[in-house]
Amino acid sequence: MRLSRYFLPILKENPREAEIVSHRLMLRAGMIRQQGQGSFSWLPLGKRVLDKVCQIIREEQNRAGALEILMPTIQSADLWRESGRYNDYGKEMLRIKDRQDRDMLYGPTNEEMVTEIFRAYVKSYKDLPLNLYHIQWKFRDEVRPRFGVMRSREFLMKDAYSFDLDFEGAKAAYNRMFVSYLRTFTRMGLQAIPMRADTGPIGGDLSHEFIILAETGESQVFCDRAYLSLDVPGANTNFSDDAEIGGIVTKWTTPYAATDEMHDEAAWEKVAEGDRLSARGIEVGHIFHFGEKYSKPMNAKVAGPDGKDHYASGGSYGIGPSRLVAAIIEASHDENGIIWPEAVAPFDIGLINMKVGDGECDRVCDDLYAALTSAGKDVLYDDTDQRPGGKFATADLIGLPWQVIVGPRGVAAGEVEIKNRKSGERETLPIAEAKKRLGIAA
Amino acid sequence: MRLSRYFLPILKENPREAEIVSHRLMLRAGMIRQQGQGSFSWLPLGKRVLDKVCQIIREEQNRAGALEILMPTIQSADLWRESGRYNDYGKEMLRIKDRQDRDMLYGPTNEEMVTEIFRAYVKSYKDLPLNLYHIQWKFRDEVRPRFGVMRSREFLMKDAYSFDLDFEGAKAAYNRMFVSYLRTFTRMGLQAIPMRADTGPIGGDLSHEFIILAETGESQVFCDRAYLSLDVPGANTNFSDDAEIGGIVTKWTTPYAATDEMHDEAAWEKVAEGDRLSARGIEVGHIFHFGEKYSKPMNAKVAGPDGKDHYASGGSYGIGPSRLVAAIIEASHDENGIIWPEAVAPFDIGLINMKVGDGECDRVCDDLYAALTSAGKDVLYDDTDQRPGGKFATADLIGLPWQVIVGPRGVAAGEVEIKNRKSGERETLPIAEAKKRLGIAA
Numbered sequence: 001m002r003l004s005r006y007f008l009p010i011l012k013e014n015p016r017e018a019e020i021v022s023h024r025l026m027l028r029a030g031m032i033r034q035q036g037q038g039s040f041s042w043l044p045l046g047k048r049v050l051d052k053v054c055q056i057i058r059e060e061q062n063r064a065g066a067l068e069i070l071m072p073t074i075q076s077a078d079l080w081r082e083s084g085r086y087n088d089y090g091k092e093m094l095r096i097k098d099r100q101d102r103d104m105l106y107g108p109t110n111e112e113m114v115t116e117i118f119r120a121y122v123k124s125y126k127d128l129p130l131n132l133y134h135i136q137w138k139f140r141d142e143v144r145p146r147f148g149v150m151r152s153r154e155f156l157m158k159d160a161y162s163f164d165l166d167f168e169g170a171k172a173a174y175n176r177m178f179v180s181y182l183r184t185f186t187r188m189g190l191q192a193i194p195m196r197a198d199t200g201p202i203g204g205d206l207s208h209e210f211i212i213l214a215e216t217g218e219s220q221v222f223c224d225r226a227y228l229s230l231d232v233p234g235a236n237t238n239f240s241d242d243a244e245i246g247g248i249v250t251k252w253t254t255p256y257a258a259t260d261e262m263h264d265e266a267a268w269e270k271v272a273e274g275d276r277l278s279a280r281g282i283e284v285g286h287i288f289h290f291g292e293k294y295s296k297p298m299n300a301k302v303a304g305p306d307g308k309d310h311y312a313s314g315g316s317y318g319i320g321p322s323r324l325v326a327a328i329i330e331a332s333h334d335e336n337g338i339i340w341p342e343a344v345a346p347f348d349i350g351l352i353n354m355k356v357g358d359g360e361c362d363r364v365c366d367d368l369y370a371a372l373t374s375a376g377k378d379v380l381y382d383d384t385d386q387r388p389g390g391k392f393a394t395a396d397l398i399g400l401p402w403q404v405i406v407g408p409r410g411v412a413a414g415e416v417e418i419k420n421r422k423s424g425e426r427e428t429l430p431i432a433e434a435k436k437r438l439g440i441a442a
Numbered sequence: 443m444r445l446s447r448y449f450l451p452i453l454k455e456n457p458r459e460a461e462i463v464s465h466r467l468m469l470r471a472g473m474i475r476q477q478g479q480g481s482f483s484w485l486p487l488g489k490r491v492l493d494k495v496c497q498i499i500r501e502e503q504n505r506a507g508a509l510e511i512l513m514p515t516i517q518s519a520d521l522w523r524e525s526g527r528y529n530d531y532g533k534e535m536l537r538i539k540d541r542q543d544r545d546m547l548y549g550p551t552n553e554e555m556v557t558e559i560f561r562a563y564v565k566s567y568k569d570l571p572l573n574l575y576h577i578q579w580k581f582r583d584e585v586r587p588r589f590g591v592m593r594s595r596e597f598l599m600k601d602a603y604s605f606d607l608d609f610e611g612a613k614a615a616y617n618r619m620f621v622s623y624l625r626t627f628t629r630m631g632l633q634a635i636p637m638r639a640d641t642g643p644i645g646g647d648l649s650h651e652f653i654i655l656a657e658t659g660e661s662q663v664f665c666d667r668a669y670l671s672l673d674v675p676g677a678n679t680n681f682s683d684d685a686e687i688g689g690i691v692t693k694w695t696t697p698y699a700a701t702d703e704m705h706d707e708a709a710w711e712k713v714a715e716g717d718r719l720s721a722r723g724i725e726v727g728h729i730f731h732f733g734e735k736y737s738k739p740m741n742a743k744v745a746g747p748d749g750k751d752h753y754a755s756g757g758s759y760g761i762g763p764s765r766l767v768a769a770i771i772e773a774s775h776d777e778n779g780i781i782w783p784e785a786v787a788p789f790d791i792g793l794i795n796m797k798v799g800d801g802e803c804d805r806v807c808d809d810l811y812a813a814l815t816s817a818g819k820d821v822l823y824d825d826t827d828q829r830p831g832g833k834f835a836t837a838d839l840i841g842l843p844w845q846v847i848v849g850p851r852g853v854a855a856g857e858v859e860i861k862n863r864k865s866g867e868r869e870t871l872p873i874a875e876a877k878k879r880l881g882i883a884a
Binding site for chain 2: 005006007009010030033036037039040042044045047052056065069071072073074075076085091094096098099104106116117120121122128130139141143153154160194278343
């Protein structure tokens with residue numbers, strides 16, 4: 001993409017309304033625009049990151065056997081009356097009346113609707129296990145939306161729902177999502193730690209929040225340093241092997257890990273002092289087994305091998321892609337701007353032409369742009385007439401993993417400069433060498 | 443995907459509520475489920491088609507220079523008060539109050555919001571042309587939603603908005619979208635004809651509906667047969683060459699073409715009788731130049747090269763991906779079910795194991811499944827224990843372009859059967875030959 005044809009409205013000033021660094025940087029980098037309280041448009045740069053985040057989530061959901069559907073954003077109130085949550089949900093639920101004066105609502109979550117789909121079609125244990133997910137906009141009318149997309153009213157959510165015949169099946173489904181989440185966050189360059197979370201009236205231990213450590217995190221968390229060196233399951237993980245998956249979950253739930261809310265001082269004391277890691281964290285995912293909570297009031301039954309009807313045993317599994325984009329920035333930035341992990345960077349490479357109009361600079365840039373693009377790299381080519389200082393500042397602010405800097409002096413010597421955004425390392429290299437360094441044949 | 447692990451709730455009976463063939467077939471093929479009046483969930487098979495349709499739209503929008511953003515579904519009423527449309531829009535607009543009693547609405551379209559984004563950042567003609575699009579859910583509270591996803595209340599829409607300094611620029615932007623739409627529909631296997639549409643108080647001739655011909659179409663249309671043989675611009679079309687693009691538009695607007703609404707008997711009489719094509723049509727896209735309709739009341743100005751401020755000249759360009767899925771089915775089906783054009787088929791190939799459990803059938807199927815999948819083909823492998831008759835009926839109903847049928851007798855002879863869904867042609871081929879026929883090395 002040529003920057004001269006792109007829409008990247010960089011802000012030079014720090015927006016006053018932004019209280020946290022991700023919000024500030026997303027506004028400054030032209031990733032989002034606020035459209036109302038807790039409501040944002042994703043501008044082209046932000047949309048690209050959001051897409052990459054969703055794509056990784058999707059691939060890992062599919063790998064774990066979940067199937068993608070897409071439910072509408074507006075739901076009938078009657079469905080929520082069936083589960084008893086219509087009154088319980090309170091003011092966070094955005095309630096609507098249509099022109100026929102029917103009660104509707106903007107879905108804050110989808111347990112009811114997906115249970116309705118399930119009960120309409122699935123009658124036998126033979127069609128289980130089933131896990132349906134979608135990535136769709138949700139609305140929660142928070143009293144105090146803030147921190148940009150981190151706590152917005154309209155937000156994107158991946159929510160998966162598993163259905164099984166009994167607790168054993170539901171636990172296996174839960175474990176698959178657990179392992180899928182480990183892979184998902186790791187692929188985004190995040191170190192996420194599963195922490196035991198409240199199960200409320202459901203009881204048991206099948207509720208985990210996935211927390212990433214970030215100095216600017218919203219809550220205090222406590223965990224064993226052992227988490228920092230645990231192996232994350234690879235792409236060859238066999239999700240149809242319950243024992244293998246269960247083993248990974250055991251390994252990942254054995255060391256101590258708790259949010260402030262669930263913190264247990266007595267257990268904490270038992271962790272060796274040098275292994276105690278007390279840090280700030282951001283919740284990026286939550287998985288939860290709820291058993292018959294929805295299947296019972298909504299009468300979602302399947303015939304078992306015993307010939308009898310059983311209420312399906314369910315769980316729900318959420319990740320907020322829009323909030324994740326902010327969380328990644330909270331975990332990865334410096335005083336100059338964002339530092340994107342490669343897998344979610346909006347572009348792989350920023351190509352900076354220091355002297356647009358100079359025949360040689362233009363020629364080398366055009367050649368590099370064509371070669372990198374045809375090798376499948378996403379390149380943002382700064383071909384604007386801004387001055388070099390401004391271009392460098394923009395490149396650092398938007399934080400692409402690599403910058404390739406092409407100036408008249410270097411070009412005369414057949415060289416360009418390559419900068420790694422994360423390490424700050426710069427190298428001047430012959431052009432052919434630079435191409436190799438960027439992963440393409442010279 | 444193995445069918446035994448998929449969620450494909452086929453209906454054997456024709457659903458009574460479905461008045462048109464696409465609605466009936468989408469329900470029967472397990473593509474959608476109705477969740478309320480004019481509100482549908484997209485089940486896995488439907489979601490795959492919707493994704494493919496969106497991907498083609500996206501690629502062609504990008505090719506034409508439009509940039510993707512994503513705006514929220516809920517908008518502030520104040521924005522619509524600025525343009526004067528809040529009162530004008532009537533009851534189709536779903537109006538909402540949040541917990542602070544603020545007036546909001548579920549966006550039926552986005553001219554106001556995108557103009558707000560534009561005016562916030564763009565100040566100079568140097569940043570033009572600009573065309574921003576998004577693919578997002580919309581809501582229109584129709585009195586009588588019907589025909590499944592063809593006329594639903596909550597629907598997906600691709601809406602693009604162009605901004606230019608003057609009419610000449612806006613016309614060039616309009617032409618780029620015109621040509622982009624020709625390519626978009628053709629890639630989906632559709633023959634779409636641009637027909638002059640009403641411009642209302644704006645005037646001029648920059649408004650076209652793109653209509654596909656289908657016996658079951660919603661409205662009567664009239665056009666010159668010449669359209670059926672006009673060349674559709676190729677992938678190498680140069681969208682930055684206004685003259686080239688303008689030439690294509692001229693060619694595609696010269697023969698007679700009109701919807702019932704815009705039909706002109708006098709002009710129609712001038713078309714040679716043998717060239718008159720009077721048929722049923724379905725609207726799948728609409729492009730519209732509206733000039734200063736929004737920029738003026740919303741004060742969206744840019745400085746021109748003359749140093750003066752000018753109201754941006756705008757246009758909007760819509761395609762309904764959810765409705766398109768139904769329109770494709772209306773245009774392409776037979777008495778047995780859907781016939782997907784290859785580019786939007788949910789899977790490329792249906793692989794039918796006629797005798798699951800038979801060692802040789804299983805082995806040949808597993809081998810074909812692995813080979814096709816690793817060659818990048820999307821395969822739906824029917825490994826269920828249903829009887830062959832049911833499997834054939836399902837395969838025809840869901841309409842994948844190719845069926846590969848593996849039975850014990852054929853396998854004993856080292857052969858499989860290949861069926862083309864569209865032509866109905868069947869061929870028995872040696873396995874290696876079959877692989878070649880399906881586009882993979884033997």
